[in-house]
Amino acid sequence: MEAIMNNPVMEMLSDPVLYIGLGYGLLLTLQIAGLSIVLSFAFGTILGSMRYSGLPVIKHVAAGYIEVVRNLPTLLLILTSYFVLGLPAMWAATIGLTIYTSAIIAEIIRGGLNSVPTGQWEAARSQGFSFLQSMRHIVLPPSVVKMIPPIVSQFVTVIKDSSFAMAIGAYELMFKGTILAAKYWKPEQIITIYIVISLIYFAVNFLISTVARRLQTKLSVGRGTIGA
């Protein structure tokens, strides 16, 4: 028993400092990721609608933004927000992630709306539905069901990519773990720390994916999704 407790890995795992450090790291990770998710959902919806609208200038502005941003690495956008825009680390990570994720969400929303055949629009309008009514009752229900899986997997990506914030010294989960790895520097301790962090990320992401799968099943059962 004593031999087990004297093992460097066990010694580390019984140190509350480890859990307090990782706990604070997780809080900042969730804060960065949560804010980016909310902001990029809002901007992504606006951008996606702009591109879907087909209005001449508006469409091209949205398309230009989306095509440029989604071909850039997220890390570059985070570094730019920090060093060029001069934002504090936490905001630089949030804004960098938001700039990128908005473009991806916009494409998912446009793709979902495009998946509804124009015939359904025409049918709805011919029955006297207004633009908003056709959107609300005819076009959105089936397309939202289609948008859920890619949007959620993009949110999972946001949580994972928030780890890039360690490059600008934001004390999120990944960076906290790396700092702890300097205190517990033995190779088996370092590996254990990274395994613990992976399990935390895994738990958060797996939870989100599972909830989303439930939600999608519930939505697609409740609606008539013929042809969708």
Place this chain on the structure above:
Amino acid sequence: MSELLANIGFLQEGPFSVPRWEALFSNFGVLVDGALVTLLVASLGLALALALGTAIGVMSTSQWRVPRAFARGYVEFFQNTPLLIQVFMIYNALPIIYPRLFIPVIAIGIMGVGMYHGAYIAEVVRAGIQSIGRGQLEAAVSQGFSYVGAMRYIIIPQAMRVVLPPLTNQAVNLIKNTSVLAIIAGGDLMYAGDSFAGRFGHYGPTYIMVGLIYFLMCFPLAMLARRLEERTRAA
């Protein structure tokens, strides 16, 4: 003319001033070297990701439980944890397993993006295989094809059409994700740009050029993916 330019403040000082651009262009070789490393890591990483992704994708459609469970576990682990941790784990774990082996950072990057995107490609391959009706496999097997033979000659060629557009998108994501190498000093484009910018503070021009180079690498592939998608939809 030069007097006029001298009076425009932001050209003389500030993050995007002319001297900063001049400094960048007189050291442009740094970025070119970085871009070559990125291309090397991306192409070898993509080869690894394709090999792993195909093997694991085929395993996940297998009729036996063990390979199916292994494939599920691999995909769930790599898709739900950050690439950065995986790279750090390889970086720290390999010297323990092989203490006397010297592993260049570039090789760690190749393994990292290869294994990470292998999980995504496995899902693409699985969807591709499942898009081909079960009857085709049964027909092939009844004609005397082995499971592997049926995959090789009947299923995979047909699945390619479904698989190519998302595969191209994964290649784009892989190129972008090679930038995590910068965090472990991997000598790639992001690292080259960041360390050059950091030395003199020329962040503005350097990041714009770095972004432009990434864009030039990714945009043609992204366009190809869209073209392929439209062709598949039309077929």
